[in-house]
Amino acid sequence: MASTDMTVADVSVRGIVPPSVTLAEPARPRLLVLGTSLAIAAIAMGYIGLLGHYIAERAAVVQSGSRWLPEGVNIPLTQPNFQGLTLAFSIVTIWWAVSSIKHNDRFYTLVAYALSVVFAVAFIAQTAFLLEIMGADLVAEGVDGERTVLIYAIIGTHLVMMVAAIVYAVAMAFRTLAGEYSSRDYEGVLASAIFWTATVVLYGVMWYVVYITK
């Protein structure tokens, strides 16, 4: 029913609304999706702010003819690429969870959630390994240390977001297990998938800005 065509009688207000009143679309129920989307926008702004720092400071150093990465620091490409691949797999599984719950298939929803979390934990382990082999020293003196702090801040913030995505997914998995979500209402599953996807997209941005351009 088109919202603008709704009449007073449609909502059973029993004649107490004047005829001039046309009703708008009723309040949208997907508040969790809405709130999650706003939260993602806010987080993205903060993250882009950090990346803005990185781009500006790197540009200034490169323009002066110096090397941006601190002395002795090396960012290999293999690990970041595999991290990206792992997250790409997790995108498939997290949306598999949404698809499953749409079909009232709770078992495969939980399987999809479990696989997503496994991929995410693998991603965190890969990030820890990458930080280890990068050889960056947070307490190095001078500009080297400052640049390392910036790189760690960007990678660390994304890790925190990944952990938040895991917590969100696990919470929604428990809700699904408790029978709260079904094909009629799968708002929480959808919201967690959106948050997960945003985390992966931000990794893509970071992958290019930090790992590729170095």
Next chain:
Amino acid sequence: MAESAVTVRGRTAANFACVPVRATPGPTDKLDTIHGSRNMALTQTRPQTHEPTSVAARGPSGILEVTDHKEVGRLFIGAGALFALAGVIVSVVAALESADLASFSVAKDADEYTQIWSMGRDLLLFGGIVPLLVGLAVYLVPLQIGSPTLVFARGAAAAFWIWLLGSGLLITSYLMNGGPGGGRRDFVILWAASLAMMIGGIVWALLAVATTILGARTQGMTLERVPLTTWSFFVFSLVGLFSLPILMAELLLAYMRLRYGHLGAPDSESLVGVLNGATIAPAAYWVGVPVLGMAADIIATHTGVAPRFHKMLMGTIGFFGILTFFPDLVGFGSVRTLDLDNGLMVVGLLVMSLPVLATLAMVGDSIRLGKLSASAPLLGALVSGLLLLAATAASVLAQVEPIMGFLDRLFPDQIDMTNTLILNGTTFHEGVRALASGAALVAVAAAVNHWGIKIWGRQPAQSAGSAAVLATAGGAALWGVAEIAAGIQDKAMYPSASSDTSGALGLWGVLAMAGTAVMAVGLVALVASIAGAGFGKRAGTGPQGWSGSTLEWATSSPPPLGNFVGPPVVGSAYPLLDGELAYANAPAGPVDQADETETEES
């Protein structure tokens, strides 16, 4: 069929769901029309208006369990008022030192002066003004859009406690020789962490407000019909949601650089500069966004005339919000040293006062058409709008330098830059911030007096409200003008012990100190007003207060748990004025049956 406002078909007002009982005088004809001759919402027995889960009823420990948006709003307002007062008192001390930097009377040295100055600024903005506005938003928005609750109400309650904990830690960090200019690295680090915590709490609360406005409006309440106060809080929330995380990213970097020894603890200028993105124009005007919406609604109620240009007012408020967001639009990658020479920023600041002027002009239409009655809210609404206009107009002065610089690049050797007015880096920005902060605080004082009866069930004293409005406005104006004048005379924004404060600069310093002191008096009156309404004896069942035309005035004061007797259905932006209000699920009862009989007969 014509009935009086308080007696309908032999029943008294107290028997009905939405029949107002007025405790204070105000324009009455509108509500008479709705509940009398149109007789629309009289479908249900009036519920008890006192909330069964009030904090007072549960005792002091119950305060930790609050999840009702009204209680969370009250907590934000009460705590915010106290922190604002503390912030202004600290600013008085900073102004006292700033008046004569040749000799320190309270602070031992320039670093300690920086700590005091910075503490005053942090407490006033993120401890006082923003939480006060957030508290009003948390309380009023669900009522104005017909929602029974705030979306993520428990999240908003958690946000309050996070913010409060952060505020406590912030004060602790300063007291333990931390903060910008502090000598103990651990507590300087704590300053960055606690400020991020405060801002995080605020962001969370803003998220709840914005989601509520987007997703929990009642039937008929389209986004273009939301009251102007709610609309301004929506713009305020969105700008806050998108700009405050950037500030948190700055604080994260400062935290890590301090933690790993890449930023010296006494490096006060770079630490103070972390907040530039929120305290220097145009971002400083962010707190002015709700001023416009609240002023429009308050003036409409107190003149009895709803704004004729509702959508245009929404446009001007939205445009003003976008302009306050300019630093973040142009600031990415500028390492947060605000690029005040940026062309987009210059244009934005030049036109900053236009939406304020347009809003005031359209609101003035209500004043022209309506009946003016002297009241603290009306006075506060007018004065806050004028203060904001003064603040935005002043920023034009700061654009002389970048414009002349641009012309100098176009026409070399023809522009004499030595005589150009250079205000960036001076106390000019302090003056603008004082005016914008003053506008927000005066608007809060007006709102507390206007919606006080709705918030606490008692009408705050008019005398205290008027005193709060006048003293806060007068103090802010004096403080702002003195700082702007000192800035024009090249007084540095971050003065040190070697700064010259003799002659006229000393005079401006004394005037700035007097301004902050008067402002402190105003905030004492505001706190007294809130305390009087919050802790005073409640007289009987909820009176309505002012006869407003927006939805919050359709329920009792304070509203019951769930806010309304049923989901309201509205047909206009001013349903109580236009008579387009009903309740969708009102149960059948004697009055309904009578209504249906009449309908059939007709």
